[in-house]
Amino acid sequence: MTEIRKVGLxxxxxxxxxxxxxxxxxxxxxxxxxxxxxxxxxxxxxxxxARRAYRRLxxxxxxxxxxxxxxxxxxxxxxxxxFVQESLPERIDLKQKILAEASAAARPxxxxxxxxxxxxxxxxxxxxxxxxxxxxxxPFNPVYLMPLVEVCGGDRTSEETKQKAAAFYxxxxxxxxxxxxxxxxxVADRLMxxxxxxxxxLVNDGVATTEExxxxxxxxxxxxxxxxxTFLVYRIAGGEAGMRHFMEQFGPALKWPWTKLMDVPxxxxxxxxxxxxxxxxxxxxxxxxxxxxLRDDCLVSxxxxxxxxxxxxxxxxKRYEELQWDRAQEATLESIVDPSKPMRLHDxxxxxxxxxxxxxxxxxxxxxxxxxxxxxxxRHVGIDTEYHQAGKSYFTVxxxxxxxxxxxxxxxxxxxxxxxxxxxxxxxxxxxxxxxxDGVLVATAEQMLIHxxxxxxxxxxxxxxxxxxxxxxxxxxxxxxxPAGAGRYVGAPRG
Amino acid sequence: MTEIRKVGLxxxxxxxxxxxxxxxxxxxxxxxxxxxxxxxxxxxxxxxxARRAYRRLxxxxxxxxxxxxxxxxxxxxxxxxxFVQESLPERIDLKQKILAEASAAARPxxxxxxxxxxxxxxxxxxxxxxxxxxxxxxPFNPVYLMPLVEVCGGDRTSEETKQKAAAFYxxxxxxxxxxxxxxxxxVADRLMxxxxxxxxxLVNDGVATTEExxxxxxxxxxxxxxxxxTFLVYRIAGGEAGMRHFMEQFGPALKWPWTKLMDVPxxxxxxxxxxxxxxxxxxxxxxxxxxxxLRDDCLVSxxxxxxxxxxxxxxxxKRYEELQWDRAQEATLESIVDPSKPMRLHDxxxxxxxxxxxxxxxxxxxxxxxxxxxxxxxRHVGIDTEYHQAGKSYFTVxxxxxxxxxxxxxxxxxxxxxxxxxxxxxxxxxxxxxxxxDGVLVATAEQMLIHxxxxxxxxxxxxxxxxxxxxxxxxxxxxxxxPAGAGRYVGAPRG
Numbered sequence: 001m002t003e004i005r006k007v008g009l010x011x012x013x014x015x016x017x018x019x020x021x022x023x024x025x026x027x028x029x030x031x032x033x034x035x036x037x038x039x040x041x042x043x044x045x046x047x048x049x050a051r052r053a054y055r056r057l058x059x060x061x062x063x064x065x066x067x068x069x070x071x072x073x074x075x076x077x078x079x080x081x082x083f084v085q086e087s088l089p090e091r092i093d094l095k096q097k098i099l100a101e102a103s104a105a106a107r108p109x110x111x112x113x114x115x116x117x118x119x120x121x122x123x124x125x126x127x128x129x130x131x132x133x134x135x136x137x138x139p140f141n142p143v144y145l146m147p148l149v150e151v152c153g154g155d156r157t158s159e160e161t162k163q164k165a166a167a168f169y170x171x172x173x174x175x176x177x178x179x180x181x182x183x184x185x186x187v188a189d190r191l192m193x194x195x196x197x198x199x200x201x202l203v204n205d206g207v208a209t210t211e212e213x214x215x216x217x218x219x220x221x222x223x224x225x226x227x228x229x230t231f232l233v234y235r236i237a238g239g240e241a242g243m244r245h246f247m248e249q250f251g252p253a254l255k256w257p258w259t260k261l262m263d264v265p266x267x268x269x270x271x272x273x274x275x276x277x278x279x280x281x282x283x284x285x286x287x288x289x290x291x292x293x294l295r296d297d298c299l300v301s302x303x304x305x306x307x308x309x310x311x312x313x314x315x316x317x318k319r320y321e322e323l324q325w326d327r328a329q330e331a332t333l334e335s336i337v338d339p340s341k342p343m344r345l346h347d348x349x350x351x352x353x354x355x356x357x358x359x360x361x362x363x364x365x366x367x368x369x370x371x372x373x374x375x376x377x378x379r380h381v382g383i384d385t386e387y388h389q390a391g392k393s394y395f396t397v398x399x400x401x402x403x404x405x406x407x408x409x410x411x412x413x414x415x416x417x418x419x420x421x422x423x424x425x426x427x428x429x430x431x432x433x434x435x436x437x438d439g440v441l442v443a444t445a446e447q448m449l450i451h452x453x454x455x456x457x458x459x460x461x462x463x464x465x466x467x468x469x470x471x472x473x474x475x476x477x478x479x480x481x482x483p484a485g486a487g488r489y490v491g492a493p494r495g
Numbered sequence: 496m497t498e499i500r501k502v503g504l505x506x507x508x509x510x511x512x513x514x515x516x517x518x519x520x521x522x523x524x525x526x527x528x529x530x531x532x533x534x535x536x537x538x539x540x541x542x543x544x545a546r547r548a549y550r551r552l553x554x555x556x557x558x559x560x561x562x563x564x565x566x567x568x569x570x571x572x573x574x575x576x577x578f579v580q581e582s583l584p585e586r587i588d589l590k591q592k593i594l595a596e597a598s599a600a601a602r603p604x605x606x607x608x609x610x611x612x613x614x615x616x617x618x619x620x621x622x623x624x625x626x627x628x629x630x631x632x633x634p635f636n637p638v639y640l641m642p643l644v645e646v647c648g649g650d651r652t653s654e655e656t657k658q659k660a661a662a663f664y665x666x667x668x669x670x671x672x673x674x675x676x677x678x679x680x681x682v683a684d685r686l687m688x689x690x691x692x693x694x695x696x697l698v699n700d701g702v703a704t705t706e707e708x709x710x711x712x713x714x715x716x717x718x719x720x721x722x723x724x725t726f727l728v729y730r731i732a733g734g735e736a737g738m739r740h741f742m743e744q745f746g747p748a749l750k751w752p753w754t755k756l757m758d759v760p761x762x763x764x765x766x767x768x769x770x771x772x773x774x775x776x777x778x779x780x781x782x783x784x785x786x787x788x789l790r791d792d793c794l795v796s797x798x799x800x801x802x803x804x805x806x807x808x809x810x811x812x813k814r815y816e817e818l819q820w821d822r823a824q825e826a827t828l829e830s831i832v833d834p835s836k837p838m839r840l841h842d843x844x845x846x847x848x849x850x851x852x853x854x855x856x857x858x859x860x861x862x863x864x865x866x867x868x869x870x871x872x873x874r875h876v877g878i879d880t881e882y883h884q885a886g887k888s889y890f891t892v893x894x895x896x897x898x899x900x901x902x903x904x905x906x907x908x909x910x911x912x913x914x915x916x917x918x919x920x921x922x923x924x925x926x927x928x929x930x931x932x933d934g935v936l937v938a939t940a941e942q943m944l945i946h947x948x949x950x951x952x953x954x955x956x957x958x959x960x961x962x963x964x965x966x967x968x969x970x971x972x973x974x975x976x977x978p979a980g981a982g983r984y985v986g987a988p989r990g
Binding site: 055146171219289316363396 | 522550559637641678679681682684690691693698703704710711716729751792794796799815854888891893895949982
């Protein structure tokens with residue numbers, strides 16, 4: 001399918017407006033029909049949200065926006081469009097009526113997608129001119145961010161239509177899931193609906209409130225469902241023995257009253273075989289051990305992401321980090337580090353999200369590691385959570401970084417730190433980053449920091465106890481040679 | 496509860512070993528009993544995974560590990576422990592037998608947690624000495640990362656036991672969900688089981704494979720479930736009209752065959768009222784608009800996190816970013832930027848995950864923004880995805896950063912770029928970061944970059960077409976004054 005530059009949209013509710021936003025942010029022009037007199041305001045609001053999201057998701061790689069035109073009839077919306085998406089209310093009579101009109105007015109090669117959550121495409125296409133051009137493309141809210149679109153044809157849908165629709169959805173950044181069978185509610189909504197109906201029972205029976213039920217999902221299984229579905233999660237839970245073992249072990253639980261859904265399929269040998277085989281295919285050549293690490297890597301990334309939002313499991317993770325900081329603090333104070341040498345206070349490993357498009361540790365992560373090393377030094381000289389909460393902190397005002405060698409995924413690194421100078425308000429430090437395995441110097445950072453009162457945003461002297469500890473280090477290190485990277489300007493001759 | 500320094504564990508399977516890992520990484524000593532002859536090897540493997548995860552999640556704030564002792568009897572495991580967690584197989588007779596023995600051997604004030612996924616605490620505690628000390632603390636796999644623990648007492652459990660258990664779980668970084676009622680499967684497992692049973696039907700009926708079902712979750716609703724449960728997600732879908740409207744609109748769908756769970760509660764006025772009120776409480780004073788932005792912020796963070804893993808929806812997002820990069824590239828080539836002034840090629844906004852414990856943009860993010868500005872310059876002079884794929888790229892070798900003012904959450908920033916010099920292998924640039932609203936200079940970066948062949952990791956000349964464009968800029972900017980921050984060393988007098 002040649003690149004689509006223009007799409008017609010029928011219906012501009014939550015879903016239709018979401019389609020419009022996704023298309024516009026992909027540089028596609030939109031002709032949108034919705035009789036709602038408030039449509040312009042509502043589109044503005046959705047676009048504001050969508051732009052905000054894309055600014056963060058693609059900080060420096062965004063296509064120029066397409067042009068939005070609000071039109072006053074179905075005809076105008078479909079007239080020059082090679083692709084039309086329908087997002088009308090879930091009433092079969094309404095969809096049939098409007099699609100009859102739209103398909104008659106459109107060019108004969110125009111493809112139609114329907115956003116229905118559960119109506120059958122075979123019924124939707126009944127009244128259409130050229131019914132082979134209709135496919136369900138069922139998206140999820142917010143459409144501009146959620147990748148999934150379920151693609152399902154009806155009895156009369158052509159294979160070409162399915163392929164063209166999938167190509168279009170892929171070209172606007174989505175993940176088309178091609179369904180083999182037409183079924184009420186398709187796949188995702190059936191799963192959501194089963195969970196939702198169970199949730200209604202729990203409220204009805206006074207077992208839990210809506211908030212408690214939501215918490216049971218988002219602090220628990222929901223975290224895993226963001227990257228692995230229920231079958232792969234259970235496969236891992238089955239451990240080394242695999243999916244068949246899991247089914248044998250937990251199969252009997254299907255008879256237990258663990259949900260109100262007591263009509264369950266018979267676990268025949270055939271069904272167990274089918275699930276075990278499909279699960280093997282799905283896992284590919286990954287061992288359970290590798291799957292566990294993949295799960296953990298994704299969980300850590302998701303927890304870190306939510307920690308940055310301070311929301312849901314991210315709030316728990318943030319509190320947990322503070323607990324860990326304070327325990328590490330206690331231990332640091334008890335540990336003995338020889339201050340007469342550059343002090344090794346921070347070790348780390350090159351993580352997958354530190355890698356840039358060149359395949360090496362990206363430049364901002366060097367400063368991230370040096371920042372963590374500075375934090376380790378702060379803890380070492382007695383700066384704790386309480387000190388920060390009292391509004392006292394060191395701020396970096398100047399940094400000079402030398403990149404000497406590359407660091408690759410999973411390499412162990414460590415930082416040694418020299419304190420070049422200290423006065424009541426200023427701290428002059430020099431970090432050296434080494435590859436731990438072979439001792440190669442990877443990068444250095446010379447930094448000047450100022451001690452500030454964070455409430456008043458002005459320089460103030462550090463606490464005496466902190467200065468005392470820093471001075472002990474300066475004194476112990478005073479005979480160390482000046483590091484090669486210190487005192488340099490950018491482009492100074494090396495040597 | 497005074498701080499717990501030692502915990503007894505009975506059972507070291509996937510769940511028991513997960514508890515051990517979480518406790519050890521919190522500095523708590525463990526006495527673990529499991530008759531499995533392979534227990535030492537299995538614990539080693541789980542600890543390797545858990546350490547790996549904590550290194551990433553808490554890069555520089557980790558407590559020193561506790562000590563693991565594998566003991567040879569239940570008595571030894573519980574003898575000096577003030578808290579004992581049981582993770583035996585899901586057989587009520589086995590749990591009753593072992594807990595009878597353990598509770599008789601333990602100190603009278605020892606609290607017992609049971610990891611059962613669905614057995615009732617009233618039954619588990621029947622045989623215990625001091626049954627009031629037993630509570631269910633139901634965790635999720637992997638226990639060392641998943642925050643949720645469902646806390647549920649039986650008929651004889653004391654309130655004090657529940658509170659002490661919750662305090663302990665909180666102290667090891669978890670989110671205890673206190674259940675009011677004892678019910679088979681508690682809350683989370685009932686929801687998971689409903690989804691699982693529906694999934695079994697879908698495989699049984701040949702509608703979808705295990706992989707397709709998993710994809711329907713992880714590319715779609717699972718992403719939202721990682722931070723919002725089903726009620727809050729639906730409240731937002733209901734839009735400005737709120738939860739009552741949603742229930743009225745989608746209530747009839749409960750009668751439709753959208754799952755095999757056709758036994759649904761009657762949507763009486765009373766139940767609708769209860770759900771609407773609980774949902775209002777849960778949303779607090781947040782408007783739908785605010786909830787939408789919170790949802791989008793979390794989604795963007797989760798998608799970014801998974802993009803870093805290149806897995807599931809993250810793989811889709813990565814491909815999407817490449818599409819956006821190439822479209823932005825086309826547009827940049829068409830746009831006109833006056834090269835005789837510092838060129839404004841990059842705008843951004845201070846995001847929530849750029850903020851450090853001081854409440855301002857963290858130092859490594861400055862270099863991140865400057866790196867994005869360099870990428871914009873590269874695109875501007877014709878470096879595209881294809882150029883990178885051919886193994887050609889600019890690498891930063893030296894940076895000097897001046898931090899001049901603070902940047903706060905949500906502030907708009909932009910970077911202007913001067914090209915101070917270029918030769919076939921070297922590129923000398925100077926970025927200035929401004930707060931867009933008031934034009935205040937926030938930071939500067941002087942950088943030297945080397946053009947490399949990334950396959951051979953050595954300096955090579957840039958393509959002529961690129962050099963030509965860079966030289967046009969150098970020539971156009973040659974009469975601009977030298978930036979104040981250029982040529983400085985760290986600590987040089989300011990002025």
